[in-house]
Structure formats: C-alpha cells, structure tokens
Amino acid sequence: MKTLSILYPLIISVLVACTTQGNEGFEMTSNCYMYANKKDTIQMNLLCLGTKVSGDLTYKLYEKDLNQGTIEGEVRGDTLLVNYTFNSEGTSSIRQVVFLKQGDNWVEGYGDVEVTDEKVNFKNPKALNFNSTLILKKATCGK
Secondary structure: OOOHHHHHHHHHHHHOOOOEEEEOOOOEEEEEEEEEEEEEEEEEEEEEEEEEEEEEEEEEEOOOOEEEEEEEEEEEEOOEEEEEEEEOOEEEEEEEOOOOOOEEEEEEOOOOOOOOOOOOEEEOHHHOOOOOOOEEEOOOOOO
C-alpha cells in the first residue's frame, strides 16, 4: 500500500508534465501519423517540445524487412529532421530521415546517401525529393 502512495503522486506529476508547458514555455504535444495501403504500413508517433522531437517510427512494407525503432531530432520550419535508430533482421542501424510538412501530413524525402561513422546520412539534405506517394496522414495514436 505504501508503494501506491509513493507511485500515485509520481504518475500524476508525469501526466501533468506532458500536458502543460515545459521549462522553456513550450507545450508538449503528441501526434501520430500513418500511411496504409494494401499490404504497406508506415506509422510515426511524434512527441514534440518546441522544436525538439522524439518518438517511434515503423515501416511494414510488403516483401521488405520490418524496420522498427525510435526517432530523435528537430523541426525546422516545415521540415522534420531526425535520426532513426532501428532494428531490422536483428541488426541495429541509424539513418537520417527527413519529412516535409504538407498541411496536416508528412512526406518523406529521398536522395543520395553516404555512410559516416556507421550512420547513413543524406549527402545534400537541401536537394531531397519529396514526390513520394507514401504520405503519412494524421491518425489516432495507439493503433
């Protein structure tokens, strides 16, 4: 019973912290985005505090390896720049991922890449192609 009396205030303070303004006057927000078409699914859950973001990203593409991991980065204007740390076939990898905001949706950018210190980065992030038909639309979290 004593454990509950200690945990209860902690849980309440965490919940309040996620719905009120942070240290720098920014409100923490949580949003989910999804692409689903036939046998392909991409799901992104974003937790934002000011321009800083973190969350989860999962790619389930037909006849491709499942990629599931976390993202961490920032929003610059209408662009989301993150490092995606993921597991695929038992191997952990890190790659840069960039999304462009279009209305309430995010479109992933593609371009030439290079490997530096075991991380895949875009050679020129300003020259990315955002013409993908894989558009992540705002969705209900938890599904």
